[in-house]
Amino acid sequence: MTLLSKQGASIIATGSAVPELCINNHEISKVVETSDEWIVSRTGIKERRILNGINNSITDLATLAAIRALNKISMDPLEIDLIILATSSPNDLFGSASQIQANIGAYNAAAFDITAACSGFIVSLTTATQFIENGVYNNILVIGADALSKWTDWSDRSTCILFGDGAGAIILQSCLPDDKGILGFQLNTNGQKYNQLCLAYKDYYNTSNSLKITQGAFNKITMNGREVYKFAVSQVPESIEKCLYKLDIPIEEINWIILHQANKRILEAVANKLIINNNKFISNLDKYGNTSAASIPLVLDEAVGKQIIQRGQKIIISGFGAGLTWGTIAIQWKY
Ligand code: COA
Numbered sequence: 001m002t003l004l005s006k007q008g009a010s011i012i013a014t015g016s017a018v019p020e021l022c023i024n025n026h027e028i029s030k031v032v033e034t035s036d037e038w039i040v041s042r043t044g045i046k047e048r049r050i051l052n053g054i055n056n057s058i059t060d061l062a063t064l065a066a067i068r069a070l071n072k073i074s075m076d077p078l079e080i081d082l083i084i085l086a087t088s089s090p091n092d093l094f095g096s097a098s099q100i101q102a103n104i105g106a107y108n109a110a111a112f113d114i115t116a117a118c119s120g121f122i123v124s125l126t127t128a129t130q131f132i133e134n135g136v137y138n139n140i141l142v143i144g145a146d147a148l149s150k151w152t153d154w155s156d157r158s159t160c161i162l163f164g165d166g167a168g169a170i171i172l173q174s175c176l177p178d179d180k181g182i183l184g185f186q187l188n189t190n191g192q193k194y195n196q197l198c199l200a201y202k203d204y205y206n207t208s209n210s211l212k213i214t215q216g217a218f219n220k221i222t223m224n225g226r227e228v229y230k231f232a233v234s235q236v237p238e239s240i241e242k243c244l245y246k247l248d249i250p251i252e253e254i255n256w257i258i259l260h261q262a263n264k265r266i267l268e269a270v271a272n273k274l275i276i277n278n279n280k281f282i283s284n285l286d287k288y289g290n291t292s293a294a295s296i297p298l299v300l301d302e303a304v305g306k307q308i309i310q311r312g313q314k315i316i317i318s319g320f321g322a323g324l325t326w327g328t329i330a331i332q333w334k335y
Pocket of ligand 1: 033034035039042118157158159161223225226228229262263290320321322
């Protein structure tokens with residue numbers, strides 16, 4: 001049964017921010033045994049931005065991305081009803097969205113974090129859409145921001161070459177149901193494979209007093225690269241097809257596809273499976289690497305800025321990663 005929505009939701013602005021420090025493959029080859037040629041041929045990544053220095057946090061980047069999105073449409077932050085921060089590397093495990101609320105002065109907004117790794121932006125945009133379609137809120141700021149460099153094992157050459165830091169933001173606004181920009185979504189989880197890509201908690205005994213309580217810390221990122229690759233290539237095309245099938249939109253009508261920027265070979269394999277020309281896939285992977293929850297809004301903001309994405313065009317965005325989680329959203333661009 002399909003419930004009728006009270007209102008539709010459309011993206012009305014985008015913004016993004018990346019750290020200044022740029023580390024190319026040659027520099028990485030000085031700390032682990034690898035080469036620019038290996039990294040480019042296996043992943044497509046040439047360089048990545050890394051958050052470095054004291055008092056320079058992912059919350060600052062997320063704040064900047066949010067301010068840039070607000071400024072594009074001269075929106076007063078007091079008009080924002082809700083802030084959703086997609087991140088798996090917050091400054092504060094209790095949540096960092098509230099810091100962003102204060103930083104931008106969005107004092108009327110509720111704010112919370114969503115943790116879904118590289119699918120975080122898709123899960124958060126889907127969540128935001130529900131609040132709007134139910135008629136509860138009118139303006140929602142959705143931010144994808146991650147600094148996985150903080151959790152990368154810089155001695156593991158199979159993972160440290162992949163990740164970069166960044167933040168991307170969108171503003172979602174209510175509209176008439178017939179004018180909606182968020183057309184539909186499709187979400188999935190396979191928890192049985194959660195251990196293929198983890199940033200796992202570990203216990204240790206705190207022996208500093210007689211209670212000997214077990215306490216926690218987080219390990220660095222661990223990944224089974226081949227399994228994650230196979231998962232993405234098999235599941236992402238299926239998710240896109242299911243999403244479009246539900247909406248009765250033929251894939252030929254899609255103007256642009258923006259996948260989570262994990263690996264050039266994954267993008268190419270998905271294009272082959274869907275029998276879609278590679279040039280419909282927008283990518284900036286070479287410059288930023290895998291920025292986790294930030295990757296899709298970073299591409300969106302860049303593509304809108306370069307006027308690649310035009311009003312009225314249909315776009316697929318699709319995220320995948322730890323969990324394992326994956327999902328797709330179909331969008332019609334409205335501004
Ligand atoms: N430089 C040079 N050699 C490397 C290397 C590096 N950075 N990383 C791994 N290797 C080596 C391995 O040690 C292995 O050597 P061996 O044959 O002597 O044992 C060889 O390259 C092949 O390793 P393998 O893991 O099979 O490589 P791969 O072709 O699968 O490429 C990844 C590795 C990580 C690039 C690839 O598996 C991948 O992209 N997976 C998806 C990861 C991803 O996108 N994760 C995030 C999802 S959100």
